[in-house]
Amino acid sequence: MMSEKPEDATSAIIDHVVHMVNRDYEAMARDYHALDLLATDVDVSPVVPALRDFFDDALNYTVRELNFKTLC
Numbered sequence: 001m002m003s004e005k006p007e008d009a010t011s012a013i014i015d016h017v018v019h020m021v022n023r024d025y026e027a028m029a030r031d032y033h034a035l036d037l038l039a040t041d042v043d044v045s046p047v048v049p050a051l052r053d054f055f056d057d058a059l060n061y062t063v064r065e066l067n068f069k070t071l072c
Contacts, residue, residue: 025051029048
């Protein structure tokens with residue numbers, strides 16, 4: 001699979017993964033601004049609880065146990 005992305009997106013994607021692994025959901029939500037997924041004037045605070053609910057469960061599974069149908 002191939003894709004094109006802006007140069008600065010690479011750093012933003014890496015930051016997002018690091019924030020996910022560290023369970024820093026506030027920073028993850030702010031990453032959506034850096035990734036140009038949301039305008040900078042959009043309040044991301046309502047997204048934080050959803051990220052927490054989803055990833056606190058998902059990050060407790062091993063790859064073998066991970067089932068996206070169960071998580072969603």
